[in-house]
Amino acid sequence: MNARKSKQRIEWLLVACIFVLIYLFIVVYSDVFGIDRPSLSPSFINLPIPVVVALFFGLYLGRSDPLQYSASKNKTHKFFRDQFPSKYLLRRCDECVETDSTCNNYLSENSYDYIRIWFDEIFHGVIQKQKPGSVEDTFRKGYTCKLMYYSSKAILWTLIASVALLCFHYVFPVLRGLPSPSPDLMHLAFPILLALALFLVLLLNRASGKQPTGCWKAWQQVNGMHQSWLKNNEAELVRLICLRNGGQLIYRHK
Structure with a gap:
């Protein structure tokens, strides 16, 4: 499975997740809006809206990919990006006695050369030839x-919308001195189930620098192997970085 197929697969799984959440939200709370509660079977009422919302947000999140490209300081975003092996190339140049003023091949974060060298020449070059399966595994x-990550956000947004709607439906009338509607079991059970699902997802897949779990641990481990490869193949880095474009200065630690 190449990168494009992996990305498309994730996009459509995310679309499916959002569709299910919106679909159930409409089924559970339709009576709040004065519409007879439909059954779980697809209908004109509970099908078009989830499809449109799921396609829009699922494909938008999958293609804009804020987890990877956002400048946010969110700890999950930071954890994900901190595992990039390309960051090792930056640290390597930063630890070298040469600087951007003495070395034409010095890698700086603003140039993005470190990303190109890692992704094109090392990851899709040397490593793919030596360990072709590791590329697919990384993606x-x-x-x-x-x-x-995006599924947990979708669950969270649905949970917030459910709680807000419950407050509007049950609490707001009381504040206005009106009788509150009789509690509906489905109204109350849905956010509880969402909260439980969110708790389990975050518990089993926790992004943490010291003790990540689930998919985040696997992400850290696979990139840890790539960083180990970089550390153990200094001669290759000298060839690809220090000596490129006719350079003659080689890496020397401060």
Whole structure:
């Protein structure tokens, strides 16, 4: 499974997740809006809206990919990006006695050369030739993290919408001195189930620098192997970085 297929698979799984959440939300709370509660079977009422919302948000999140590209300081975003092996190339140049003023091949974060060298020449070059399966494995684990992250966000947003709607339906009338509607079991059970699902997802897939779990641990491990490869193949890094474009200065630790 190549990168494009992995990405498409995750996008459609995310679409399916959002569809199910919106579909159930409409089924459970339709009576709040004065519509007779439909059954779980697809109908004109409970099918078009979930399809449109799921396609829009699922494909938008999958293609814009804020987990990877956002400048947010969110700890999950930071954890995901901190595992990139390309960051090792930056640290390597930063630890070298040479600087951007003395070395034409010095890698800086603003140039993005470190990303190109890692992705094109090392990851899809040397490593793919030596360990072709590791490339596919890396993409699979990375996109699994994205699926779990965006799915948990979708559950959270649905939970917030459910709680807000419950407050509007049951609490707001009381504040206005009106009788509150009789509690509906489905109204109350749905957010509880969402909260439980969110708790389990976050518990089993926790992004943490010291003790990640689930997909985040797998992401850390696979990139840890790539970083180990970089550390153990200094001669290859000298060839690809230090000596490129006719350079003659080689890496020397401060």
